[in-house]
Amino acid sequence: MEYLYHYTNISSLALILSNRTIRFNSLDKMDDLQEQETADIKNLGQFFYVSSWTDDAKESIPMWNIYTSHDQGVRIKLRKNPFRLYMNKKKDIEMLNAFKIEGEDNDNKVLIPFVDMIKKKFYSASCMDPGSLLYKVEYTDDNDKLYPKVFMKNEEGITFKFNNIGRFKNRYWEFQSEWRYGLLCIPMDYLKGPEKMKRDLELFAGNLYMGIAKQPFSYYDLQISDDAFDEMEITLSPWISLGNKVIVQSLIDKYNDKAIVRESSLTGLV
Structure with a gap:
């Protein structure tokens, strides 16, 4: 599996092209209302930000119907893990008077520069390991997976187990064949x-347990790498209007003239 596909509308395509970014929305904004729920903690889904894709190269009528407007729909094809990587620069962090960094810059590549986390007042361990961002959603009827237990208390103290959040969906959604990029x-x-x-972290843990903690932002955008951006392919909805075809082509001409635009294989069949 080298490429993934994302069904959306022209308005979202315009933002992706003009900003060269992919938007991650929190789980409490997803279509499956079960996803933000756990067995013991309320409102936890708001801290998990995901971008949903499918590995099914064959066009899906249900996906066109659910995730696009008929006359404005598009499907974006990008290589997997298409995001730009950064190096944490010692001088950039020290300019913010946040930390005194010992030693020299290292060659580790990250999805979000530490300086951005300082400016936007959040922490995400996920961005430190770019290879761990992408995972396949598992479809199940197991309630222990659909509603995982998160809170744990023992002699060593209180811990929260986040690793199963956003990874399981009810079998009703199997038609999606979904892969996700996810950030905590x-x-x-x-x-x-x-x-x-x-x-502050202790206070956050207490508020998290009570279900009153607040997310740092409602969405997060990750930058697409130049190489992945140039390889983009866009398939038009089988029901797209002639005027919207012109709009898509205008967006491509302005923001990504290397992208390929394709007609739907379902045109005239549905």
Whole structure:
């Protein structure tokens, strides 16, 4: 599986092309209302940000019907893991007066520069390992997976187990053949210093348990790499209007003239 596909509308395509970004929305904004629920913690889905794709290269009538407007629909094809990678630069972090960094820059590539997390006051371990961002959704009838237990308390203290959130869906959704990019993002203000950060994290854990913690933002955008952007292919909805075809081509001409635009294989059949 080298490529993934995303069904959407022309308005979203325009933002993807003009900004060169993919938007990650929190789980509480997804179509499957079960996803934000756990066995013991409320409102946890708001801290998980995902972008949903499918590995099915064959066009899907249900996907066209559910995730696009008939006369404005498009399907985007991109290579898997299409995101730009960054290096954390010592000088950029020190300019914010956040930390004094010992040693030199390393060659580790990340999805989100640490300086951006400092500015936007959040932390995401997911971005440190770009290879872990993408996963295949598992469809199941197992309620223990659909509603995982998150809160754990033992002699060592309190922990939250996040690794099963957003990875399982009811079998009713199997037609999606879904793959996801996922980020866990929690609020954190690095400029407060270590002691205040520790107290804030303890307060966040308490609020998380009570279901009253607040997400740091409602969505997050990741930059598409130049190579992946140039390889983009766009399939038009089988019901797209002539005027919207012109709009799509105009967007391609302006923002990504290397992208390929294709007619739907279902045109005239549905």
